[in-house]
Every structure is written in C-alpha cells, then in structure tokens.
Amino acid sequence: MKKLLIRISQQLLATEIYVGKALLKSSLIKDFFSLSKGSKIIIADQAVQDLYAAPLANQIGGQLLSIPRGESAKTLETAQYLLEALFKNGAGRDTTLIAIGGGATTDLVAFVASIYMRGVPLILIPTTLLSIVDASLGGKTAIDTPFGKNLIGTIYPPKAIFADLDTLQTLPETEWFNGLAEIWKLGLVYDAVLWQKSLKDFLKGEKDISLILKAMQGKIDIVQQDPREQSLRHILNFGHTIGHALEKVSRYEMPHGQAVALGCYAEAHLSMSLGYLSAADFEQIERAYSLFPLQLPKDYARPKLFEAMAHDKKKALGQIRTVLIEKIGCAIPFEGDYCQAVTPREWKQTLDWMEENYNHL
C-alpha cells in the first residue's frame, strides 16, 4: 500500500489517498472510520451496492443509500433525492458521506456533500479505473445539465480516498478502456514516458499497477500546482472540448472514457492541422487510438456538436477555447493559459476527418 497526499491550501483542504489491494477488507478502513464521531452514510451506485457497499456498511456501521449508476443519473434530480434522504435520515454537519462507485457517483455525491449544510465530511471510494486515476482526484464535484456536462459543481476535496485496486478485477473490459482514455490523455499533455508505457502495456494485454500509481501521481502534481484551474490544470481538459460535447449530443449515453478518447484523437488532429504537432507524432497517436473501439454517437450532427461546445467551461469572452499539444507529452503553454481560442473555420478540417472516420452509419 502506498499513501499519497494532495494539499490544495493550508486550511482543511488536504486529501489523504490510500491506494492498494484488499483495502476494503483491511482493518485500515475500520480503524479510519472508528475515529469519526458523527454518523456515517454510504452512498453507492447499483453496480457496487451488493458487492462492496453493503459489506462496508456492515463493517463500519453506516447507513446505506443507493442511486442509479452511470452518467445519466448525475443530475440535479438525483442530487435533490439525496439531499432529501439526508434530511430525512437526520444527517447533521458531523455526518460523514462515503461515496462508493464510478466517477459519476463520486462526482455527484461530492457535490451533495459540498452543499449539504455548507459542507459535510466526505470520503471517496472509487471502484473504476477512470475514477481512480482521474475523477476522484483533484476536488472537482459536478452534475450534468441539459445544457452540458459538469456545468454545475464546486471545488470540494474529500478528506480521504480509498482506492482498492481489487475492485478493478470485477471491472468489465469496456470500463478498463474508459480509464485508459484518461491515462493516455495525461500522457499526451504531460508525460511522454507514461504514454509509451501505457501503450506498451496495452499492446501486451498487461494491467500493471505501477501504471495506475504513475497516472495518479501525475494528476496530483498538476492539481497541486494549480488547484483552481487558472492555468496549468487546463491541460487535463485536453480531448474534453469535443469529448464533453459528444457526451451531451449522445444524451450522456456515450461513456466518458470513449468520448475522451475520440476527443483526444480529434484534438491531436486539430493540433496537427493548426501546425503545432508533427505528422510523425500524430501518426503514433493514430496507431494507438485505432486500437480503441470508437464511434460517433447515433444522433451526431455537426451543428449539435458546436451548440454543445458553446457551453464549454473554458470559454472566455464568448470564444470556445481548446488545449493543444506540440508533441507527445507536451501541451502548449500559450502564455500560461494552456488553452487557446479556435474558430469554427479552424475546427473544420478536424471535424471533416472525424466524421469521415467515425460516423456510425
């Protein structure tokens, strides 16, 4: 087991991160929770309820609430349902909320924890590769809206994260792809070694834990340098301008990882078409993403994509902005902004290419 730490500011905002195997069955969990005096409420998505959440509730003596799994449940309605359940269960400011599940679940429960009585203690137990290496790290909470993904949320770091790697053993293969999409993204913008290693493992069919730890540490490094996403942290949005818009167009039926993978591939293409990325690097990227099972959503249409992109959070002065790379492992700083306005005309070549290659029809 390895212990990592995020410190976003000197006051309160420190997250202890425990990563390892058989964590959920270890005495560590029980000891950890025996220290908190208030009541505990465990909120699980249906995918992990019987397997992990119910035994945990038993072990630490908490109450169990359940929500539907997946992105389509990450809504204000589910948040309202949870808030009401908390009131009805008499949860107070000293009640700890424990979220267990994938990224949609940890995002949503963290949002609820941040607004219930102006914030209650929060613990995250991510159970998918994507939520372990990305969603649960960095203090972002979110819900989706009809206008776009993650458009409502707060910055509210949990007190602790328990990432039990054994949970990955029950993960379907498509979920593994989804997590890899975020690892590859991190590789493309920040860490060429991670990119190479990740690709090599993938080709060999290996699932190496050291890759997961390296990806977590990379994200933590970036978040610590810019917790409020005012410059460097923007790079973690590579692939997400298109990615989030694709998810919205699909009405959140397209998994986040697949949208990010296609988004990264397309934004690498954009980086090349704008003259920043070499053809040789793009070719390497192409070889990697052609291994992914990617497809545009059923209802895809270019105007819908632009309409969704118009609500992107990186927008400034009304212009859509995107993260671009100059080589594998290196996002372009653009005077510290780490993103740049791209006009619809500049998007054209990339969208032509994407539609030609990935239209499902």
Add this chain to the structure above:
Amino acid sequence: MKKLLIRISQQLLATEIYVGKALLKSSLIKDFFSLSKGSKIIIADQAVQDLYAAPLANQIGGQLLSIPRGESAKTLETAQYLLEALFKNGAGRDTTLIAIGGGATTDLVAFVASIYMRGVPLILIPTTLLSIVDASLGGKTAIDTPFGKNLIGTIYPPKAIFADLDTLQTLPETEWFNGLAEIWKLGLVYDAVLWQKSLKDFLKGEKDISLILKAMQGKIDIVQQDPREQSLRHILNFGHTIGHALEKVSRYEMPHGQAVALGCYAEAHLSMSLGYLSAADFEQIERAYSLFPLQLPKDYARPKLFEAMAHDKKKALGQIRTVLIEKIGCAIPFEGDYCQAVTPREWKQTLDWMEENYNHL
C-alpha cells in the same frame, strides 16, 4: 467612504467592501466594473429592480435578471430558474454575477454563483440594513428547504461588496427593525458598547451611520478569526436556533429579523434559566426587546418548533446545541465550541415563558 477588507485565506478568498453614501451613482462603480473583461449579469429582487438595478445595468452595461423578493423565493426552484437563465444567456466562467437586494437575494445569488461552472466572479450590493450589517458579510451562501432554513449552501466570498447607505433611505421602518435585530444580537454576544449605543440611538430615534460601520467591523473581526465556523463564529448564531425554527414554522413568512429578535430574547431567557446570565442583565435585555413588535407565527405549536430545531446546523451527535451568554456582550466559550447541547427539558421554562408572552391569540 470607508474601505474594509475580509481575508479568509491567502488564496482568492479576499472580499473588498465599500461602504458609503451615493456609491451607486459614483464613478467608483463604473470604474470598478470597467476592469472586468467578461460579461455582467445583474440579478435583482423586484423591490429594487426599477429603483437601483435598471439604472445600474445601464451604467455598467450589464444584462438584468429579476427574481421575486423575500425569503419565500430563496429556494432550489429559484436557483434552478437562475441557473437556466445563465445558460440561456451564454454566461461563461468569466461572467460576473452582481446581486442587488436584501439578504434573501444576496444569499441565493451567491449560492448560484458558487455552483455555476464551479464558481463565477460575484459582487454583492446589499440594500437593506440586515443584508449590509449581516447577510452579505462573511461568505455564507444559502437556500432554504422544506426541512429548514439555510440548510443548503456553500462558503463562497464575493470579490467585492458595495454597501450604498443611501438605499436605506427608502427602507420601510419594519426593515430597519429587522437589521437592528442582528446588530443587537452582535452586541449581546460580542460587544456591550455596541449594544448600549444601538439601544440609545433606537430610543432617540436616531439612525447613526457609525453604528452600521461598527456592526460591520464587529462581524468582520469574528469571521476573520474563524471563517469556517468551527468555534468563535458560532456566536453569530445566538438567537438563531429558535429564530430559524420560528421562520420555518411560519413557512418563511416571518421576517428573519423578527425571528432573530424573538430568538435572541428567548435564548437570553434560556441563558438566565440555566443559571449563566444574571437577572439584572436579563432585565436590561427585556427592556430593549419589549420595544420590538414581536409575535409568534400563526401556526406556532411547540412540537413543530422542536421538529424544526432538530435540523439545526449546530447539532452534533444528534443533540440540538445553542449559543448562550453569561452577560451582555459576552457569549460563553464552552471550551472553544461557543455552543452547548440543551435538552428539551431545559428548554421548557423558556418556551413556557415565550408562549405566554408572545402567542398571537
């Protein structure tokens, strides 16, 4: 004009506070807003829309949105309406929200600003005595729920507050009472001189600006010592355990100031009945509050009050906790907690007294 400052932490969380006369007509406002590059959206309650908000929108070139006034509109539904209006107006992360109105309006808009795209720049322009001396100061945002008052919210300090004291000239007399209730509360728990001065002014019918400045400075001192309300800041909740419960029982028809006044009076009585406050001090308090036009809400019943108090945010380990005073100007520290569990049996004498004196029938 005087400039005050809150610094809650070293990162971002600094609020510039401008207090003075004729601020809204001054070039200060125009100069201030000419510095921000993004779009501006002014959100006003109906009470001030024509008088202050529309001219301001004209002056600084912002868009105007309107919400109903008063506590009964401080709901998740109004927040949802605003969020949707922001999306529809294309508001981005660089859009500044400017709230203008009473405490309910500034609380609600601040909450919306804190969750829209994980936080957008926020400016508050309080236009009631209560919101100038209390609600707008200290970074608390809130909405009410069917379970109780301010139960959903965040800590999200505005970038600046403009308190134009000229707005108080159009304030109805009952609104002046409501603001005084918070000034008297601050006097009782923290500042005996403020209490005496406030009472003297009130008896003479004087409305002295120095009193307002002193009350603002007092609250700022407390908030700076304990921004996250973990100890000292609890004292600002004096009168609010009963006060919030009365508001809830009245379905938020009872004005906050009146509920706080009756709450302070009753919790002073409780402080006496528990043996902390002398009869002489209580007598002085009694003379003051008997000048207020106080009444229990129409639907008042003791079980309803307890039911509402059960959701109080100061609750710990399931017990209702209350701030108590040992003399005028001095809340009891209780080992740094500044509040203490009080059993229903201990409340009895005070509630008997309150019901006997203030039942509307």
